[in-house]
Amino acid sequence: MASVAPNTNTYDFAIDEEFDPAKGIRLDNLPPFARRLRAAADVVWEDGYNQPFLRELGNGTLKQERFAFYLLQDYRYLADYAKVHALALTKTRDPEVMKFMVNVQNSIFSVESSVHRKYMAGFGVSESEMNNVRQSAFARAYTSDILSIAYGGDLLDILVAVLPCAWVYADYGQRLAKEFADTLDTNPFRTWVDMYKTEEFWQGSVWLIEHIEHMVQGLGEERLQELEEIFCNGVQNEYMFWSSAYDMQYSWKPQWDKAR
Ligand SMILES: Cc1ncc(CO)c(N)n1
Structure with missing residues (x-):
């Protein structure tokens, strides 16, 4: 592993500060339940940002084959995410919620996966190879998890299950853009960072956080804990998705990769 200095910046997620609705929902101004979720996942969240895949992506030294492994798994992931x-x-008749879901599906296919396709074309990987990639055990575990919630759960379960996907990427994208601002111009992964650092991408999380906040009003502690668990599992899954791509690991144990 190339040695990359760990990120030692203090992060501006302030757990003790009161939410100021006048400022709007921001990474450093979160309403109470979102703050609870973010605090519960904090250790994994910060480990996630500091893992080799993200450090090396940030400074541009990530090996192309690790990034390609990730993008291929992610391309497949996005189809299930849609x-x-x-x-x-x-699960709803609320037209505003329905519209949001349609918009996310549309941007997955028109914006997000087109960045994947461009990178893969640059790496000489064909569209049919992209569509026939063998899914890694970790990627399958993650998509199975959110798909089972989507099939069996209610709307609130789903909103909480997709929140880590949106929020972790917005958070890491913005932080990478700031931390590695000086070298981003020549970074081969710049397009990737540029996609996730935008205010527009963060607005997806804002929408989810607002709706979740509204829907948890009056719910009992047991239900809130259930939701917290869904959220924390998601943040762990995000961590493992990158870490298994860094190791280019298809099976639960590396030695099993050779058995296939
Ligand atoms: C695994 C994963 N989670 C979240 C996102 C953001 O949409 C993504 N592209 N891939």
């Missing part, structure tokens, strides 16, 4: 939003749409 299905999760399609299923969310069936």
